[in-house]
Amino acid sequence: IFLYVMLGASIAARKVQINTIGLGMHNTELITNLISTRETAENAQKYAERMNLQLQEQIKERQLAEERIRASEQRMSAIFESMQDTIYQTDLDGNIQWATPSIKQLLGFDAHEAVNRNIKEFYLNASDHAELKHALNVNSGRLQHFETRLVHKDGSQIWVSENSHYRYDTDANPTGIEGTIRDITALKHAKEALYQEKERAQVTLGSIGDGVITTDMNGNIEYMNTVAEYSTGWKLVDASGKPMQKVFRLYDEKFQQEPPNPANQCLQQGKSITLTGHLLLIHRYRDQPTSVEVNASPILDSHSDISGVVLVFHDVTELRGLAKKMSY
Numbered sequence: 001i002f003l004y005v006m007l008g009a010s011i012a013a014r015k016v017q018i019n020t021i022g023l024g025m026h027n028t029e030l031i032t033n034l035i036s037t038r039e040t041a042e043n044a045q046k047y048a049e050r051m052n053l054q055l056q057e058q059i060k061e062r063q064l065a066e067e068r069i070r071a072s073e074q075r076m077s078a079i080f081e082s083m084q085d086t087i088y089q090t091d092l093d094g095n096i097q098w099a100t101p102s103i104k105q106l107l108g109f110d111a112h113e114a115v116n117r118n119i120k121e122f123y124l125n126a127s128d129h130a131e132l133k134h135a136l137n138v139n140s141g142r143l144q145h146f147e148t149r150l151v152h153k154d155g156s157q158i159w160v161s162e163n164s165h166y167r168y169d170t171d172a173n174p175t176g177i178e179g180t181i182r183d184i185t186a187l188k189h190a191k192e193a194l195y196q197e198k199e200r201a202q203v204t205l206g207s208i209g210d211g212v213i214t215t216d217m218n219g220n221i222e223y224m225n226t227v228a229e230y231s232t233g234w235k236l237v238d239a240s241g242k243p244m245q246k247v248f249r250l251y252d253e254k255f256q257q258e259p260p261n262p263a264n265q266c267l268q269q270g271k272s273i274t275l276t277g278h279l280l281l282i283h284r285y286r287d288q289p290t291s292v293e294v295n296a297s298p299i300l301d302s303h304s305d306i307s308g309v310v311l312v313f314h315d316v317t318e319l320r321g322l323a324k325k326m327s328y
Contacts, residue, residue, distance in 0.1 A: 086181045089167070092174060094119045094129055106160075106183055108153025124149040124157055132164065133177075141166040141174070147184070159188040211292075213311045214299065215244050219263040222308065231292075231315065233284025248311065251289065253278040262296040263309045270306060272297040278320070281313065291317040 086106045088099040095118050099111045107114070107122055120126045128148040135143050146162040164179030205212050211228035215221055221244055224236045232239075232247055239247045244263045252259045254277050265273050273296050280289035292313040299308040 084182070087179070088114075088119070088181065089176060089178045090119055091176045094177075097176065106158070106181060107150060122150045124151055132162065136164060136166060136177070143179075150181075158183055158185045160184060209314075211313045211315075213244065213248060213313075215263050215309045215311070217267065217306070217308060219244050219261065219267070219309070221247055228313075231281055231283070231290055231313070233286065244311070247284075248313075249282040250275070250292075250294070251280045251282055253280050253291075262294055262311055266296040266298055266309045267306065270298060290315055291320045 084102060084105070086100055086102045088103070089097045091097060095116060096114050097116075099114050101111050103114050104110050120129045123129055125148075132143065132146055132148070135146060142165045144163045146164065148160060148162065149157050150160050152158055161182045161184045162179050164177055166174040167176045167178050169175050205225040208225070209227065211231050212223070212225040213221060213228050214223040220241050221236075221239045224232070224234070224239055224247075228248075229235055229239075232249075234247045245261050250259050251257075259275055259277060259279060262273060262275055275294040275296075279292050279294060281292045282289050293316050294311065294313045296309055296311045298306045299310055301307045
């Protein structure tokens with residue numbers, strides 16, 4: 001009985017020991033899993049924190065980018081509102097898709113009134129739009145200073161200068177035209193008035209009996225009237241850019257020498273001068289010189305600065321011949 005009791009107790013103790021060892025191993029595995037889970041949780045938390053920081057930084061960067069975009073849009077809007085030139089976009093047929101507010105000042109129409117209208121309606125000659133497209137094709141899709149006339153809302157005509165280029169899609173196919181329009185009506189009128197004034201001056205200088213020569217600041221010839229060409233033997237096309245003393249050759253009959261250069265004297269002194277003495281003008285081809293009286297005056301610009309010299313000479317050959325006869 002004792003032996004059976006001891007044997008049973010030994011078996012029970014062995015089972016308890018085996019269960020204890022198994023439980024310990026299970027606990028060790030649980031602890032290991034718990035540690036691994038905690039490390040995983042900590043890593044996940046750190047990763048989440050990093051992602052949150054990155055997300056916050058991205059949100060801040062996006063907010064800054066949106067602020068910059070809004071500021072840029074405000075600046076562009078202010079520029080479009082204040083600029084004098086009109087920027088427009090049309091499709092290939094000329095239908096206006098967008099225009100800056102300055103079109104109101106240019107044509108009398110608000111921007112929303114001009115949208116969806118064909119730009120050909122505003123041309124004085126609708127064929128000018130076809131010429132513009134032809135010029136774009138000839139100039140590789142870019143065109144500068146294309147001058148034409150547009151019709152204002154009130155019926156008046158205005159001169160404009162266009163700079164245009166094609167707009168392209170992702171396949172490099174043209175989808176429309178974009179450009180700027182500048183009102184040059186005042187400039188055109190000023191050019192026309194200047195041209196008429198120049199023509200009057202040319203006719204006047206060509207019809208007077210005195211020779212007129214103008215030079216730049218270096219004393220090089222810029223203009224000669226008909227009398228000056230005839231008296232010197234030089235044509236303007238040949239004399240232009242040459243030093244005046246090479247074309248307008250003087251000789252002092254009394255002192256038997258060349259007088260000082262009147263253009264240089266005028267530039268140095270900054271005032272009108274008159275050459276004295278019995279001056280002879282040497283012709284380029286003829287042997288017979290011409291007796292002349294010479295005056296030189298500075299040419300002043302709008303700031304009263306000297307920009308050149310105008311020299312006027314008068315043929316006194318006959319007068320001096322009569323004086324010699326009277327003296328004799």
